[in-house]
Amino acid sequence: MNLGTRRELNTGVALKLISVIGLILFAIFSAQAEGEKKLSHTEIAQNFAQALNNQEVDAIANFVDFHEFGKLVASKLSTSDSIRHAIIEQYQTTNFARAYTSSTFILPEGEVGSFGYKNIVSTTEFGDMPMVRIDYETGGHEFMLLFINEKNLIEDFFFASKGNRVSAAVAGATQLILPAQNGFISRLLGTSDNSKEVLTKFQKMLALRQQGRFNEVYEILQSLPDEIQSKRELIDFKILISQSVSDEAYTEALGQLDKYFGENESTSFMLVDLHVTNENYEAAIRSVEKAMQFWGNDSALVHLKANIAFMMGDSKKAIELSKEAVSIEPSYEEPYWTLVTLQEHEKDFEGINKTLALMQQQFDETFTPSRVSEFFVLPAYEASSAYKAALERNSFLP
Structure with a gap:
C-alpha cells in the first residue's frame, strides 16, 4: 500500500x-x-x-x-x-x-x-x-x-x-412536492389562523425548488412559523436545501436539528460539524461519544475524538486516542499520520520511531528512515538523535 x-x-x-x-x-x-x-x-x-x-x-x-x-x-x-x-x-x-x-x-x-x-x-x-x-x-x-x-x-x-x-x-422530500390536497401539508399546518398564508408559501417554495432556486426556497423556509420549522420533516428539508445555499445556512439548519433533536443518538454524527464550526469542542466530543453508542467503537470515530482533543489543546489525550484508533483497526491508515504529527508536537521522537515502524510493517516494507522526508514534515524529529540513530542502522527500531 x-x-x-x-x-x-x-x-x-x-x-x-x-x-x-x-x-x-x-x-x-x-x-x-x-x-x-x-x-x-x-x-x-x-x-x-x-x-x-x-x-x-x-x-x-x-x-x-x-x-x-x-x-x-x-x-x-x-x-x-x-x-x-x-x-x-x-x-x-x-x-x-x-x-x-x-x-x-x-x-x-x-x-x-x-x-x-x-x-x-x-x-x-x-x-x-x-x-x-x-x-x-x-x-x-x-x-x-x-x-x-x-x-x-x-x-x-x-x-x-x-x-x-x-x-x-x-x-419526506417527496411528500412536500405532492399535490397539497393529499392532506400532509394540511395536517402539518393544523388549524392555525395563518394556515392559508403558509400553504401559499409552501406552494411557492416547492415551485421554486423544482426550478433550482434554492436561495429563495431557503428564505421562505426561514419565514415559516416556529411550530412548523420545528417538525423533523421540515428540518431535514431545510438541511437538504441549505447545502445548496451556503455554509452559513447549513450551519443554521444543523442548529435547528440540535435544538429539537440533539439528544437523539442517530443524529449525533450530523451535529459534530456544527459544534466544531462553533468551536464548541466539549459538545463535539459528546456528539462523537453519542455517535459511538449508535455506530460502535469504530476506529474513525475514535480518531475523530483524537482530532477534537488536539483542537482542545490536549495533545496527550489526542495521542492516547490515536493509539487506540490504530489498535482497533491496524489497516486504517489515517490515525498513524495523526499520531506521528502529535508525537512531533510533543517531541516524542522514540514514539515516532515506533509509529513509523508500525507503518512500515503494515503498509510499505520499502519505507525506511531515509524516506521519511518524502511523506512527512518533521523538522524536530529529523534533527533528533533518535532519527540519526535510525538512519545509521537503517531501521526505525534497534
Whole structure:
C-alpha cells in the first residue's frame, strides 16, 4: 500500500454522501410518477463495498431492491393509492435505478474515497445491521447501515450524515412536492389562523425548488412559523436545501436539528460539524461519544475524538486516542499520520520511531528512515538523535 503524500493534522469531520441533487432527484421521480445460495449479511456487505470501490453504476444497482425500496417510500406517504402505485412502478425502472445509483454512490469528479465493510453494528432501533464506512482522501467519513432482505438485496440504507433511513428521507422530500390536497401539508399546518398564508408559501417554495432556486426556497423556509420549522420533516428539508445555499445556512439548519433533536443518538454524527464550526469542542466530543453508542467503537470515530482533543489543546489525550484508533483497526491508515504529527508536537521522537515502524510493517516494507522526508514534515524529529540513530542502522527500531 502506498503511503501517499505529505499530510498535516486533519481536523475535517463528516462529508455528506447523499447530495441535495440525489434526494431531490428521488423526489422529482416520485412526483412525476403520480433457488440461489443464501449469503450472509457480512458477505453481501463485503461484495457491495467492492462494487462501490469499482464505481460501476449497474454493478452497484444490482445490489439494491428498488421495488421494495419504492414500497417503503410509498408506505410513508400520505397520498392516494394510485400515486403510491405509480411511485412503486417508477422506482423499479432501469432509469430510476441508474439515476439513484449515480446520484447517491458515484463520487463527484476529483473526489477520492475508499468503501469498506467494517462490522455488524448492534442498534437499539434496527437490531444487528452490517455497516459500510467511506473514508475520503480529504479526511472525512460517512457510515451506512444496509437493510438486507430475504432476497439477498439491499432495500434501504441509513446514513450517519442524514440521521435517518433513506426511504424516510426520500418520502419526506417527496411528500412536500405532492399535490397539497393529499392532506400532509394540511395536517402539518393544523388549524392555525395563518394556515392559508403558509400553504401559499409552501406552494411557492416547492415551485421554486423544482426550478433550482434554492436561495429563495431557503428564505421562505426561514419565514415559516416556529411550530412548523420545528417538525423533523421540515428540518431535514431545510438541511437538504441549505447545502445548496451556503455554509452559513447549513450551519443554521444543523442548529435547528440540535435544538429539537440533539439528544437523539442517530443524529449525533450530523451535529459534530456544527459544534466544531462553533468551536464548541466539549459538545463535539459528546456528539462523537453519542455517535459511538449508535455506530460502535469504530476506529474513525475514535480518531475523530483524537482530532477534537488536539483542537482542545490536549495533545496527550489526542495521542492516547490515536493509539487506540490504530489498535482497533491496524489497516486504517489515517490515525498513524495523526499520531506521528502529535508525537512531533510533543517531541516524542522514540514514539515516532515506533509509529513509523508500525507503518512500515503494515503498509510499505520499502519505507525506511531515509524516506521519511518524502511523506512527512518533521523538522524536530529529523534533527533528533533518535532519527540519526535510525538512519545509521537503517531501521526505525534497534
